[in-house]
Amino acid sequence: MHDVIEPLTPRELRKNRFGLLLFVTSQLVPTFVLINVRFMLADEYVSAQADLLLGGLLPALLLLLGAIPVWRAVRFAAVGSTDRMRRQLTLAGIVGLVGLVTQIWPLIHHRYDALTPFGEVHLASVGVGGFFTLVTLILLYSVIARAARGQAGPEHYWGVEATGFVWSFNALSWLAIYIVMFWL
Amino acid sequence: MSSIATDLLGDSPSQTHRRPMLPPVVRGLIWALIAFLVFNTLMSEVLDRMPYHPFVTRASVTVGWVAAVCAWLLGVGVWEGVVRPSFGFPTLWETPTDWRKYFMYSTDHRVIGLQYIFSSIGGFLIAGFAAMLMRLELMNQNLWVFSNPGAYLSTVGIHGTVMMFSVGTVGLVGGFGNYLIPLMVGSNKSAFPRMSGVSQWLVPAGIATVVLSPVLGQWTTGWRGYEPLASQDPAGIVFYYLGVFALTTSSLMVAINLTATILFKRAPGLTWNRIPMFAWGMLTVSLLNLIWLPEIQMTFLLGLLGAVIPFPYFTQVGSPLTYLEVFWLFGHPEVYIVVVPAFALWQEILPVMGQKSLFARQWGIIGLVFVMILSGMVWAHHMFTNMSNSQMLPFSFFTEIISIPTGFAYLVVIGTLWKARLRLTTPTLLVLMSMFNFLIGGVTGVLLADPVVNLQVHDSFFVVAHFHYTIIGAMIFSWFAAFYYWLPKFTGRMYSERWGKVLSVWIFIAFNVAFLQMFLLGLHGMNRWVPVYPAYLQPMNFQVSLFAILLGIGFVLHFLHIAWMWRHGPRVEENPWRSKTLEWQATSPPGDENFTTIPTVVRGFYDYSDDRPAVSVDVHADAPQGAR
Numbered sequence: 022m023h024d025v026i027e028p029l030t031p032r033e034l035r036k037n038r039f040g041l042l043l044f045v046t047s048q049l050v051p052t053f054v055l056i057n058v059r060f061m062l063a064d065e066y067v068s069a070q071a072d073l074l075l076g077g078l079l080p081a082l083l084l085l086l087g088a089i090p091v092w093r094a095v096r097f098a099a100v101g102s103t104d105r106m107r108r109q110l111t112l113a114g115i116v117g118l119v120g121l122v123t124q125i126w127p128l129i130h131h132r133y134d135a136l137t138p139f140g141e142v143h144l145a146s147v148g149v150g151g152f153f154t155l156v157t158l159i160l161l162y163s164v165i166a167r168a169a170r171g172q173a174g175p176e177h178y179w180g181v182e183a184t185g186f187v188w189s190f191n192a193l194s195w196l197a198i199y200i201v202m203f204w205l
Numbered sequence: 206m207s208s209i210a211t212d213l214l215g216d217s218p219s220q221t222h223r224r225p226m227l228p229p230v231v232r233g234l235i236w237a238l239i240a241f242l243v244f245n246t247l248m249s250e251v252l253d254r255m256p257y258h259p260f261v262t263r264a265s266v267t268v269g270w271v272a273a274v275c276a277w278l279l280g281v282g283v284w285e286g287v288v289r290p291s292f293g294f295p296t297l298w299e300t301p302t303d304w305r306k307y308f309m310y311s312t313d314h315r316v317i318g319l320q321y322i323f324s325s326i327g328g329f330l331i332a333g334f335a336a337m338l339m340r341l342e343l344m345n346q347n348l349w350v351f352s353n354p355g356a357y358l359s360t361v362g363i364h365g366t367v368m369m370f371s372v373g374t375v376g377l378v379g380g381f382g383n384y385l386i387p388l389m390v391g392s393n394k395s396a397f398p399r400m401s402g403v404s405q406w407l408v409p410a411g412i413a414t415v416v417l418s419p420v421l422g423q424w425t426t427g428w429r430g431y432e433p434l435a436s437q438d439p440a441g442i443v444f445y446y447l448g449v450f451a452l453t454t455s456s457l458m459v460a461i462n463l464t465a466t467i468l469f470k471r472a473p474g475l476t477w478n479r480i481p482m483f484a485w486g487m488l489t490v491s492l493l494n495l496i497w498l499p500e501i502q503m504t505f506l507l508g509l510l511g512a513v514i515p516f517p518y519f520t521q522v523g524s525p526l527t528y529l530e531v532f533w534l535f536g537h538p539e540v541y542i543v544v545v546p547a548f549a550l551w552q553e554i555l556p557v558m559g560q561k562s563l564f565a566r567q568w569g570i571i572g573l574v575f576v577m578i579l580s581g582m583v584w585a586h587h588m589f590t591n592m593s594n595s596q597m598l599p600f601s602f603f604t605e606i607i608s609i610p611t612g613f614a615y616l617v618v619i620g621t622l623w624k625a626r627l628r629l630t631t632p633t634l635l636v637l638m639s640m641f642n643f644l645i646g647g648v649t650g651v652l653l654a655d656p657v658v659n660l661q662v663h664d665s666f667f668v669v670a671h672f673h674y675t676i677i678g679a680m681i682f683s684w685f686a687a688f689y690y691w692l693p694k695f696t697g698r699m700y701s702e703r704w705g706k707v708l709s710v711w712i713f714i715a716f717n718v719a720f721l722q723m724f725l726l727g728l729h730g731m732n733r734w735v736p737v738y739p740a741y742l743q744p745m746n747f748q749v750s751l752f753a754i755l756l757g758i759g760f761v762l763h764f765l766h767i768a769w770m771w772r773h774g775p776r777v778e779e780n781p782w783r784s785k786t787l788e789w790q791a792t793s794p795p796g797d798e799n800f801t802t803i804p805t806v807v808r809g810f811y812d813y814s815d816d817r818p819a820v821s822v823d824v825h826a827d828a829p830q831g832a833r
Contacts, residue, residue, distance in 0.1 A: 036396055036469035043461045047495045051503035054531065058507065062522055141516040145507065163291045170293035 028176040037179050038186075045190045048153075052194045055146055056201045063138035067203055071139070076127035076147045081199045083120035084154070084192035087113045091161070091188045098174055098181040106181065107168045110161060113188070117158050124195070125151035146202055150195045157191045160184050226301075228308030233280030233406070240276035245269030263440050263513045266421065270447050274410050281406050282310025287399050310406065312398035315795060317405050318384025319695070321459075324408040325380055326764065328371030331416055335364035337757050340750040342736050346743045355423035357736035359441060363415055365428030366445060370452035371412050373543035373676055374494075376684050377550070379408070379459045382487045385691065386463055388788035389481045391472025391806065391820075393798045396465035404458035407451045414448030427734070429536065432519030432528035436511055446509040453498045460494035463487050472787065474806035474821075481786050481810055482563070485570050486549020489577040493542050496581070501535035504528070526591055533584035541580040544643070544675055545573060547683035548614040551636050554690050556621050556811050557784040558633045563811035564620025565613075572613025579607040589659045597656045604654035611647060615640065630782075631705030635686035638713045642678025646671055649724070664734070667727025670720045677716060681760075685709070688767055693781050697793045698774030704766050712759035719752035785810045785819040 029037065071077075094109035127147050133140050164180045167173045173180055248265035249255070255262050279288065287310075289296050300306055306316055307323070338360055342350040351357040383405075387395050395401055418424060422439025430449075435442045467480065467488050480488075508528075510516045519528040556563040563569070585592065585600040618640065627633060649671040652658045662668060692700055722745055723731075731742050738746070780789040787806070791799045804820040812819075 032469065036465055039468065040397055040461055040465045043464060043495060047457060047461070047499045050496060050499035051506075054500055054503040058518070061527060062518060135514075136516070138521065141510075141518060145510060145516070148510075149503075149506075163293075167291075167293035172293050 029179055034179060037183070041183055041186055045186065048190070049194070051149065052197065055142075055149060055198065059142045059146070059201055063142050065205065066139050068133040068137070068139045068143075070132035071143065071203070072127065072132065073203060075123050076125070076131075076143065077199055077203055080120045080124035080150070080154075081192075081196050083116055083123060084188075084195055087116040087120060088185075088189050088192050090116070091185050095178075095181050095185045098178050101175045103168060103171075103174045106173070107165065110165050110168065110181070110184075114158065114161050114165060117154065117161060117188075121151060121154045121158060124154055143202060146198050150191075150198060153191045153194065157184075157187050160187055226305070228305045229281045229310070230308045233277045236276035236280035237273040237410075241269040241273035244272035261421075263443055266440075266443060267447065267509065267513050270414065270444075274407070274451060277410055278403060278406055281308075283403055283406075286310045286312070287403060310402045312394075312402050314383050314387045314395040314398065314401065317395075317398075317401050318380055318382070320405045321375060321383055321408065322380035324405065324412070325372050325376040327409070328367045328412045329376070329760070330764075331412065332364045332367035332372065333757050333760060335360045335367070337754060339364060340753040343738075343746045344750040346738050346740050346746075348736055351736060354736055355425055355438075356419075358425040358427070358734060359419050359423045361734070362424055362427050362445065363418065366415050366449060367412055368676070369428050369539065369543070370415075370449055370456075371408055373680060374452070374456050374539070375408060375459075377546035377680065377687065378463070378487060378490055378494075378542075379405070379456065381483075381687050381691065382459065382463050382546075384695070385788055386466050386484055386487055387470060388694075388791055388795065388799050389484050389786055390467055390470055390475055391787045391800060391804050392466065392470035393800060393803075394470070395462050396470055397462045400458050401462045404455045404462070407455035407458075411448045411451035411455065414444050414451060418442075418444035418448065420444075425734075429532055430505065430508060431525070431532070432508060432511065433525060435508060436515070436517065436520050440512070443509065443512050446505045446512065449505055450502060450509075453502055456494050457498045457502075460491035460498070464491045464495070472804050472806055472820075475787075476806075479806055479809050479819075482552040482566070482569060483546075483549050485573055486546045486553075489549075489573045490542050490545045493538050493545070493577055493580065497535040497538045497542070501532070501539075504531045504535070526588065529588050529591070530585075533587045534581075536587065537584045538580040540672070540675060541576055543680050545576060547639060547643070547679045548573060548576070548611070550683045550687055551614060551618050551640060552621075553786075554632050554636050554686060555618055555625075555627075556813065557782050557786075558630060559622060559625030559627045560783065560813045561621055561625035562813050563617065564623070565617050566809075566811060568613045569617035572610040572617070575610035575613075576607060579603055579610065583607060583654075586654055586659065589656050590663050594656070601654050601656055605651055608647060608651050615644075630689075631700065631702060631709055632686040632690035634706055634709050635682050635689065638709065639679050639682035639686065642674050642682060642716070645721075646674030646678050649674065662727055664732060665727035666723045666731040666733065669733055670723035670727060673720050673723070678720070682712075682716075685712075685763055688763075690782070691788075692767060692770065692774070693777045693779075694788060694793050694795075696771050696774065697776055697779075698770055698772075699777040699781065700766065700770040700774055708759055708763050708766060712756055712763065715752045715756035715759055719749050719756055722749050722752075785813070787820065790818075790820055 090109040090113040094106045094113065097103070097106035097109060125147055127144060128151070131140070131144070135141065135144055161184050164173055164184050167177070167180060245261060245265045245268065248268045249260055249262050250258065253262065253264050285296050300311065300313075307320055311317055311320070338350060339357065342348070342357055348354070348357075351360070383395065383401060387393065418441040421444055422441040424435065424438045424441035424445055426435045426438070426442065430442065430445055467484050471480075507516070507518050511518050511520070519525075552563060552569050582603040583600055585596070586604045589597055649667070653662070653668065653671060689700055689705055692698065726742060726745055726749065729742060729745070731738060731746070777793075779793040782789070787804060787810070790804060806819055807821045808817065808819050810819045
């Protein structure tokens, strides 16, 4: 049985967007729980030893910046400019990888005591954020791999667009966690 | 597996390697075992070496489990069916047509539905066996089956966890929902068949994980995983968290798939006003799953980190209420996740059996939707013993209010039955029994919503009887009604009406005698969570156990009857119940495709005031003969 990838109909595209929206919405719930736990356990306390950059601002900025090439790739995919699409996706992949490393760095090295309320909540946030970033990157690299085999473009637009949505969700949810963790 | 998944690049028949294959679950098991050994060893011996270097640590078993579940999924066919195509690698996929198709990754919603049904039956039998052990223990006021209270409590935990997360949440939704919803909305497939194919295989992984939890040590929290109690237990709780994570992830994926299927795969003419009642039930329960399953997953993730790192989240906060709040936020909607499909089933089956139009259909739907909404506002009635009076009031109020939309289901059914010439078939009987049982479960629920009663009977067998009336009494009886009602659809064969009724009466009597006495036991002072109790409670406990064991035997006999009739039952016409819903307009069992021509719905399915069909074409006019 030969796998033939059929272009999506407009209704199928709407269905896929809706399914992804459902998934993303459902994943807002654990983020919300995490934010609640932050205040339940550690109130508004921020450890003086906490690094504001690593596991904080730097991944937030990198993930937000990475959304630019991802959405440019979506636009190039829509008009059939597949080479430029691949270049943008590769650029986003590099930015995302650096973002992931800066995000999970506190798991390897942190100056605060991990067994304090702030330490626990921050490391759990970093772990959850890192997991979502890893999933986003796997999705991104799968699209890059498909693009290299000619399976992403105007007729197979959804995979690139889905990456854009997931990337944006991940960047925004980390931004929310970062703000809650360090600023509220 | 490699024999059926070959390289797309070499698509000439000569390049396709064929050899007899074992079902891919065997490969999945082998891969899972290897992955567990490799990653567990890596953690315990290299990355996280502990003093006295034990081979299995909490951290190593967690990492090993994650690797094993990934390997299990890849082994059953996700590698060929999902991963390779996702990275652009071509895949040739030949699905066997024999029994092996049920033991591998599939994208056919009917195969997936049956896989879910088999998985949940497996969970039901395992958790039921645990219940039998518990009732054997309680036949005597002293420890005599279990050697210590922890072993008893671990068994209680396994029973509750497997029943709730692999039967209650899965049986009607993952099983019947996956099989029937595409058929009921006039589609040949579900919205996201690949995701659905993956999700099913998390269920056996989750059940196995929970059942194997005593290997790591006892856990005494029951299905609720209460902290800080859990943190004081040995390591068995780790497999509780992990197993539930697999099971809830599966249900989350089912929820996304069913919601999108109902919204986007509907046949022409199937407007919102015509969506079948069972599909409405699936839609409402899916929305509940989408909201509350991620919530409990995050809570359990924190619990897991507390057990593994350990991060003492719920112990250092100083109040056990913190965990209780976040658990019951999910825990009470979970009850409605279990029981809402049963309400929908009542309204699906009885109009057909009475051949009478569904009474006040809109109110039935409103009831389902409002039960869904209100279920998120009642959680704290589980914690009345720890609350001030002023805090109790709103939760008491909403808990009593939720009985109103629940009552809509009864009103719709009673209105439908009024002057109907009801066929008293086995599904009818089971639905009526389910309604009777839920009435008792519901009325005692209203009693328990009253703080005065609640504080008196809290943590007694009165509560155990109450929730078993809602879960077994309503959902499990409806589950069996669904088996009998749709057996001709699954198999093209009919069950024995006489045996179906005899066994239904059997379980009805056994259930009610066992659990009605549990109310009395609770009022007499029988506590939950104890294998040892005062001697004056022994005679009644002995009787409860006797009828509970009869109930268990009755369930097993039902399954044996259904299994026998699946193969040997008399062949039956394609629409034996003369139902108007779409699944009965396809062949029984459905052919390669549900519908060779997608039907157009021209009127509602529940109007039996005239004989005109609800669809405008013969939906299987072109079906191959063998499929009819």
